[in-house]
Amino acid sequence: MSTIVLLTMTGLGLGALYFLVASGLSLIFGLMDVLNFAHGALLSIGAYGTWWAASGHLPGAGPGGWGFALAVLFGTAVGTLAAVVLELAVVRPLYTRPREQVLATVGVGLAVPALLSGIWGSDARTFPGPEALSGTFGLLGAEVPVNRLVLVAAAVVVLVALRLFLGRTRHGLVVRAGVEDRAMVTALGIDVRKAFTLVFAIGGCAAALGGALGGLYFGSVDPRQGTSLLIFAFVVVVTGGMGSVTGAAVAAVVIGLVQQFANYYTAAGLGDLAVVVLLAALLLVRPRGLTGRLA
Amino acid sequence: MTAPALLAVRDLRVLIGGRHILHGVDLDVARHGVTALLGRNGAGKTTTVRGVLGLVPRAGSVRLDGEETVGLPTHALVRRGIGYAPEDRGVFAGLTVAENLRLAERRGADGPAYGLVHELFPELKRRERQLAGTLSGGQQQMVAIGRTLLNGNRLIIADEPTKGLAPKVVTEVARVLERAAEAVPVLLVEQNLAVVRRLAEHCVVLADGRTAHQGEAAALLGDAEATRRLLGVGRGPLAPHTAEADS
Numbered sequence: 001m002s003t004i005v006l007l008t009m010t011g012l013g014l015g016a017l018y019f020l021v022a023s024g025l026s027l028i029f030g031l032m033d034v035l036n037f038a039h040g041a042l043l044s045i046g047a048y049g050t051w052w053a054a055s056g057h058l059p060g061a062g063p064g065g066w067g068f069a070l071a072v073l074f075g076t077a078v079g080t081l082a083a084v085v086l087e088l089a090v091v092r093p094l095y096t097r098p099r100e101q102v103l104a105t106v107g108v109g110l111a112v113p114a115l116l117s118g119i120w121g122s123d124a125r126t127f128p129g130p131e132a133l134s135g136t137f138g139l140l141g142a143e144v145p146v147n148r149l150v151l152v153a154a155a156v157v158v159l160v161a162l163r164l165f166l167g168r169t170r171h172g173l174v175v176r177a178g179v180e181d182r183a184m185v186t187a188l189g190i191d192v193r194k195a196f197t198l199v200f201a202i203g204g205c206a207a208a209l210g211g212a213l214g215g216l217y218f219g220s221v222d223p224r225q226g227t228s229l230l231i232f233a234f235v236v237v238v239t240g241g242m243g244s245v246t247g248a249a250v251a252a253v254v255i256g257l258v259q260q261f262a263n264y265y266t267a268a269g270l271g272d273l274a275v276v277v278l279l280a281a282l283l284l285v286r287p288r289g290l291t292g293r294l295a
Numbered sequence: 296m297t298a299p300a301l302l303a304v305r306d307l308r309v310l311i312g313g314r315h316i317l318h319g320v321d322l323d324v325a326r327h328g329v330t331a332l333l334g335r336n337g338a339g340k341t342t343t344v345r346g347v348l349g350l351v352p353r354a355g356s357v358r359l360d361g362e363e364t365v366g367l368p369t370h371a372l373v374r375r376g377i378g379y380a381p382e383d384r385g386v387f388a389g390l391t392v393a394e395n396l397r398l399a400e401r402r403g404a405d406g407p408a409y410g411l412v413h414e415l416f417p418e419l420k421r422r423e424r425q426l427a428g429t430l431s432g433g434q435q436q437m438v439a440i441g442r443t444l445l446n447g448n449r450l451i452i453a454d455e456p457t458k459g460l461a462p463k464v465v466t467e468v469a470r471v472l473e474r475a476a477e478a479v480p481v482l483l484v485e486q487n488l489a490v491v492r493r494l495a496e497h498c499v500v501l502a503d504g505r506t507a508h509q510g511e512a513a514a515l516l517g518d519a520e521a522t523r524r525l526l527g528v529g530r531g532p533l534a535p536h537t538a539e540a541d542s
Contacts, residue, residue, distance in 0.1 A: 170397075177387045177398050183350055184385040188399045188442065189373035 002142035007260050009139065013148035013217055015256025016155035020210030021233035022240070022248045023162060024083075024203020030179040030243020031199050033098065037105040038086055039207055040230030041112035045082045046208025047127075047221045048116055050075030054128045063128030072212040079208020080201050087200035092193065109230070113223040124222035127215035134216075147216040154213055155249075158206050162245045171198055179243040232259075232272075235279050241288055254278075299361065301326045301450060301480050302347070307355040309339075309346045316342045317504040319355070323497075324450065329472065329481045331495035331512055335527050338501040340484045341382050344454050348372060348379060360449070374401060378443025382454040382484070386435045388428025392419055395427050399442035412441040415471050433464035440468065444475060451475060454484045469493055488526070492516050500525045 025039050053061040054071035061071040090108060094101040133150055136143040166172035174195045178185045185192045214229070215221050236255055240247030255275050263271030300323035309317040317339050324330045334340050346353040349369040357364045364372050373379065387395055396419070400407045413420040416437040422430065427438055436456055443451045453472065457465040469490050472481060476494065485491050491498065495512035508515065508525055515521055 173390070173394055173398055177390060177394075180387045180389055181385060183369075184381065184387070185398070186369040187348060187350060187373060187379050187381065187385065189370050189401050189446075190398070191368075191370045 001140060003264075005140045005142035006144060007264055008257065009142070009144045009148045011257035011260035012253065013145075013151045013256070014260060015253040016151040017210050017214050017217060017229065018232055018236045018256055019155045019249050019252035020151075020158060020206045020213075021229055022236035022252055023158065023245050024199075024206045025230075025233055026237045026240065026243055026245065026248045027162075027175065027179075027199050028203050029237065031175055031182070032091075032196050034091060035102055035105070036091075036200075036203070037102065037230070038090075038108035038112070039105075039203065039233065040226030040228075041109050042079050042083050042086070042204045042207040042226070043211035043214065043229060044112060044116060044221075044223060044226035046075045046079035046211030047215050047225060048075070048120065048211075049078035049208070050212035051125060051127055051215055051221045064130045068128075068130045068133075072209070075212040076205055076208045079211060080205040083200045083204020083207075084197060086204070087197050091200070092196070109227065113227060116223040120223075122223055124220040127218070127220050129216050147213070151213050151217055154209060155252075158209065159245065159249050162202070162206075165202070166245065171195065175199060232275065235275055239279055239282055300324055301360060302482065303356075303358040303361075304343070304347060305356040305358075307343060307346050307353060307357065309342050309351050309353045311342075311351060315504065316351075317346060317353075319505055320346075320501060321506045321509070322499045323509065324480055324482045325497050326480055327476075328496040329476045329483050329494040331491045331498040332482060332484045332501065333486075333491065333498055333526055334501035334507070336486075339504040340501055341454055342504075343501065344379075344381075344452055344482070344484060347452070348377070376447070376449035378446065378448040378451045378479075380436070380439040380443050380451070380453045380456055382458070384432075384435045384439040386427045386430070386438050388426065390427055391424050392427055392430070392438055393423040395438050396441060396445060399445050401446045403447050405447055407445045408447070409445070412444050415444070415474065416441055433460050433467070436460060436464070436468055440471060440475075448479055451479050451481045452484075453481060455486060456483070457485065457487050457490055465490065488516060488522075 021039060021043055025036060028034055028036050050071045052058070053074040054063050054068055056062060058071065058074055061067050061074060086108060090104050091101060094104060133146050136145050166176055174185060174190055174192070178192050178195055182192055211226065214225065218225065232255065236248055236251045239255065240251035255278070258278055259271040259275050262274035263269070302324035304320060304322040307317055307320040308315065320339065320343050322332070322343065332340050332343065342351065345351045347357050349367065349372055353365065355365065359372070359375060387398070390398070396412065418434060419437055419441055422434065427435060430438070440453065440456060443453070456468050456472065460468065465487065472483065473494055475481060483495060491512060498510065498512040498515055499506060500508040500515070502525065515525070
């Protein structure tokens with residue numbers, strides 16, 4: 001029983017991490033038809049930003065208490081800023097050339113990990129974190145690491161915030177309409193490019209937050225983390241239906257759980273394979289993913 | 296048309312995927328009433344409208360109230376006062392009726408004219424919270440036209456607003472357009488000649504991506520031979536020279 005509880009909580013934590021990456025990816029693809037292969041790099045920037053700040057480089061930030069919260073805030077802000085720069089400088093000039101656009105994001109997705117390796121080395125660095133988040137708590141006989149809960153809580157907050165944004169605000173309305181028919185949104189007199197930048201900022205913010213909290217989950221940061229998470233985030237996006245935030249949340253949980261259980265009860269590594277098999281099976285039955293709709 | 300046209304299109308050319316769809320369309324929209332844009336299927340009517348709005352890459356000149364707009368992005372042009380109801384209605388299926396209308400709101404002096412829209416289409420008020428994708432074709436057309444009336448536009452462009460609608464709904468849409476045209480000039484793409492006859496004062500006929508005729512709508516529709524030659528419809532006797540004119 002305790003094993004099942006632990007696997008479930010770990011799977012949920014992993015699912016939360018996938019959701020933080022996939023939600024932005026899904027919105028960006030839904031609205032802009034851009035497959036953002038640089039999205040994993042945004043997660044890495046968030047992770048390294050947080051690690052850098054928490055290691056004592058940012059005044060006021062540190063590994064414990066409010067200092068850590070400030071470090072997470074810093075990492076997330078840097079990731080958000082990087083996403084905005086990415087949209088304005090790389091993605092926007094290439095809107096009429098989708099092929100080059102994909103290649104450019106692939107390039108950024110490769111260059112950022114290389115840059116991080118160049119500056120801080122390619123080995124994993126220990127991720128500093130508050131005492132309170134590094135312990136465990138008892139749940140139905142299992143000792144569950146606290147950081148799982150932190151990730152799940154962050155993902156729930158992001159999901160609720162995104163749903164409120166999409167459902168209750170004018171910008172959210174523009175994004176939902178843009179996912180359906182971008183040209184018609186411009187024909188109503190709305191500058192849809194502003195929504196593009198906004199969606200990139202939101203996606204970058206969620207991914208960078210995922211990176212900051214992923215450091216707690218893995219206990220370390222390394223330059224390749226973002227790229228490997230991105231693959232599963234893509235699986236989540238396709239499974240959940242392009243452009244659907246709620247679909248991404250459901251798919252992230254399913255995939256996180258399947259991966260954990262399969263890795264534990266079969267051979268290690270088979271869980272990753274199981275996820276891909278799951279995706280293939282789903283696409284055969286429902287080619288548009290679980291929802292194919294937004295919000 | 297003595298006063299300068301509200302919308303003056305000159306030599307509009309559109310090239311999509313290496314294929315010329317428009318070869319040079321000239322078109323004036325009068326400052327009052329309805330100007331109908333006519334032509335057979337595939338003549339380039341919808342492309343002309345999309346070219347005017349910058350929804351497809353275009354060359355030539357499109358002047359709104361004397362100001363050149365080729366080069367402006369679509370949203371900036373629309374903000375100068377154009378309401379557009381596209382051929383496929385362009386209704387957002389996943390949004391409610393109220394959200395579809397709210398999306399069209401633009402900041403203006405008087406604020407959105409919900410009073411007018413709900414007076415003309417009381418049904419939109421009743422169905423406010425219904426998803427637009429679950430509306431009938433006629434109701435979706437009401438949303439599309441409602442959006443063009445919400446802002447104090449200078450020009451309304453309606454692309455085949457009666458297409459695929461039941462006769463009773465066609466009459467209703469025509470009635471609303473007639474009323475709208477009392478306040479705002481309308482460029483109306485239309486295949487239904489009964490609607491054109493009822494609404495339009497001026498008309499422009501396209502053939503093969505070019506302007507084939509411009510003039511008074513009543514004069515064209517009163518001339519069975521010209522109607523048949525330009526639009527391929529009508530009951531007039533076959534004139535000996537039409538085969539040549541058609542080619």
